[in-house]
Amino acid sequence: MPTHNPDIAQALDDVADLLELQNANPFRVRAYRNASRVIRGLGTEVSVMLQRGDDLAELPGIGDDLAEKIATLAKSGHLPLLDRLRKDIPAVATELLKLPGLGPKRVRVLCEELDLHNVEQLHRALLDGRVRALPSFGAASETKLLHAVEARSKAPARLKLALAEGYVEPLLDWLRGAAGIDQLIVAGSYRRCRETVGDIDILATAPKGEPVVARFTAYEEVGRVMAAGSTRATVALKSGLQVDLRVVLPESYGAALHYFTGSKAHNIAIRRIGQKRGLKINEYGVFRGQKRIAGRTEKEVYGAVDLPYIEPELRENRGEIEAAAAGTLPHLIELADLRGDLHAHTNATDGHETLAEMAEAARALGLEYLAITDHSRHLAMTHGLDPRRLMRQGEAIDRINAEKSGITLLKGIEVDILEDGALDLPDEVLGHLDFVTGAVHSQFGLSRAKQTERILRALEHPHFTVLAHPTGRLIEEREPYDVDMPRIIRAAKERGCFLELNAHPDRLDLTDIHCRLAKEEGVLLSIGTDSHRAQDLANLRFGVAQARRGWLEKNDVLNTRSLKALRPLLARTMR
Template sequence: MSVINADIAHIFRNVADLLDIGNANPFRVRAYRRAADTLDGLGESVVDLLDRKEDLTELPGIGADLARKIHEIVETGRLAFLEQLQQKAGASFSDMMEIQGLGPRKVKALYDALGVRTVEELEQAALDGSVAGVRGFGAISQENIIKEIRRRRERGRRFLYRTARQAVAPLLEYLRRNPDVKHVEVAGSFRRCRESVGDIDILVTCRRGSRVTAYVTGYDQVSEVVSSGKTRTTVLLSSGLQVDLRVVPEVSRGAALVYFTGSKAHNVALRTRALQKGLKLNEYGLFDHEQRIAGRTEEDVYRKLGLSWITPELRENHGEIEAAGSGRLPRLITFDDIRGDLHMHTMRTDGRNSVREMAEAARAKGYEYIAITEHSRHVTIAGGLGPSELREHCRHIGRVDREMEGIRILKGVEVDILDNGSLDLPDEVLRELDLVIAAVHYSFELPRQRQTQRIVTALQHPLVNVLAHPTGRLIGTRDPCDVDMEAVIRAARDNGCLLEINASPRRLDLDERACRMAAEAGVRMVVGSDAHSTGQLDMMQYGINQARRGWLGPDDVVNTMSCSELLEQLGMKE
């Protein structure tokens, strides 16, 4: 079975939720959640580790029992223990627990009081007013449940970009092993690096007479063949991800990539431009009457339309066509431009590796510097640090920094912004740090004016350098705070603060529109991995994708600077 890390993590989280509902030992519940986090943060596939016969118990939080369960999931695609828990509970509860604001205990309370087992039954109970009568709920909770269920239905089922990437990678490898296949390329929103995708478009060129569309149905993760023909096959993978595979002729490969990569608005704008030139553009090529004048490569298609090639991340019809026509497309940031990572956690709070291990992993990636930014005391669930604890930790960071060669370790903190905009730690402690990142971790529901003033007040603090994950969103599970981003961007500019692009696949916060708006206002940004393990340092690439979608170049992002330049930039705040 071609199981991906996200599948195993999802199973472990379901186990944790059901154990929590059953009032199991909290340490056991936490062990499954920690194992899921470890799997999410791995830089490589668990299947690959097992193929190399590596010992899974060497991974953080994975003991012998969990390692055996991972083996079972990889070999069978299922976990008998989870099925036993589901049978015992009488319902899986999984879908209900994905609704914002409903944790295991609340779902159990609803089940015990109302017998609801599915999202549909929960919605009906909320609509008829039954939820409001359950202890721990009320009219506001009931209304929020209705709104969230409707929002989820409108969004449809979407997958985080990273999850989709994990699911599609082994399928691409499977296709490339077919000797009849010449080229395999992913198009659609996935190629544009959208933060979430609904399905995957794969374009294939192959030898004449080959049966690639039939070959894909033999992939071991296909759970359903929706349709199959000579040039197109649609399948559902066991993860629920839909894949549309199209076989295209070599002569049309570039045109097909253009057609199936761009957003609808981008493609309409391209076709309109073609018509204005007396040409016709479709997935088979660019035509002057019946003569194909371009189509083999994307570059040819764009060039014949009078445009320079447009990188996929920009193909949203947000001005990229006009810029390509006048030679004004920006030089976008790449991973190679990054010289350090300024947001990460260690085992001193909720991370899974030591300061030294994080520094060694960062040095291996070629970084010149990192900042260790533990949580402050208000984030009790993450073991946040108070003043004396932070000072002690900073002394430890300093010792490791002096012992390490080839990388600088900066002392930082991710300090909570309290309801009134004040910070969770005193100034005399913050003044001792190289970097102060301020963040909202609670009271996400504050009214727009209060939430905006809360953040603006924090940005006005003379010791704050960065605003982390500025809108607080969790893609697909928590909407952004209701905040005036224009006011936040002005406050960042006026007070010399940086805005973070948080690279966690669940956050990717700021979004691309706010990135571009901030850059146009003269606000610089920092791309931070928010890594909680060495494996999660690789999440930096997702932040880079987001920065590219926001039209950002290296000069817009401060962690492309040398360490001395960065420290000078940070020192300008005071």
């Protein structure tokens, strides 16, 4: 059975983690991490590439040795090197690396000094006060680590939306071969485009459910059939992801889709409205007494309670029902509304493609412009740009733009916001750019007051355009730094600059709630992919999904403007 790209990437990350714990050569560790990022960003399954004879060694940063290991993972799901490392290193060490604030050195200290064999033992050591006495720890570190351990133990296992997509799409392709199947859709939090999903709900229509259920349970990636009947089944894939299937008749499709899409709070609110009108709303339809009066489409379900259709991304019971009743639902932004991408990197720093290659990829997607925002010099690990190298890049951008190839590159930088709120490059350099996005890449542990003041000072800089990934979070990996986001949003409005909605599926930063707050304050958001390779540009769809969850409309997003309309807005921020 071929292995999916997310599983291959995870295995490569695990190798990097375990090598780092062994204090292996940093370049070797970095090679596995880079390989993991490349595989996660591929638009094609590695197994498909191998079947058509592609040379994996031609992927950026992948040599012959790594290509061989990736091929082994794709074909067998196993890697001998990873198996050996797991035998040599306690499993608890890998688990501890997943906790925020713990790097390999501190994990080694914990394992060696406390003789840890599982996370529960660390929890007891934290409660007993034994961690604070260890080298490189202290009372504050102990408290933060205790909160992280307890949060991890309470949180149900969830999968990032983009990773879930990698399992869902092949399964849907398989199910489409079932006899008699008509409509097929994924419901639940996946359809609502939540940042993470706990399980997958699939809904299908067919005259008979048995053939669909039989094909579903016969899928080669099913690890365990948990339940199977004539119209429903539940399986656990070999990856551990639980998938539920429901097969309904066409007359119940809309009601079932509404029911299984959720959210629970939204559905309860709709049912209560129905009850006040003497209606019963469930997964089979909308009933008045024993008579079904609606349910073939979701529009019918909403119409039965005198409401217009509500988009799935809004269904969280956060005012969407009241807005529907008042006729004030937003006309949500769509992917086709975007005219450009305002956050992209090249191989001048930590990207993988040249300026020309990124420009061509953006043009192929139909974009009008692309902002090149490589890192500044302070972020040494990315080989960030100093003024001289940034000037040379600007000259190269001028040459590409002179070719008039259907795409315009904007001269930009992702400049580091230093601890005191200063920017990493001088004014005379930043003043020559089209686009300056500032970002926090260090000192995540500052107090709320200090972190907020740091960013507020950066926003006041005369050449500041956009605050990139404003909370610094990595979903399921790193908590956001503590910052007063409402205050930041208000300051951005006063200053006349913008905030980014980072579309990278590991970030999706801003959150949907903060997106909506920015909309209410009249602050435009910039959707940027933070691309480090050409195929990352396709992640714009995840940014748009997050924007829709935040109630954003076309005019709420900076890069829905044409280049002609965009330039005056950018110029206003360059005081």
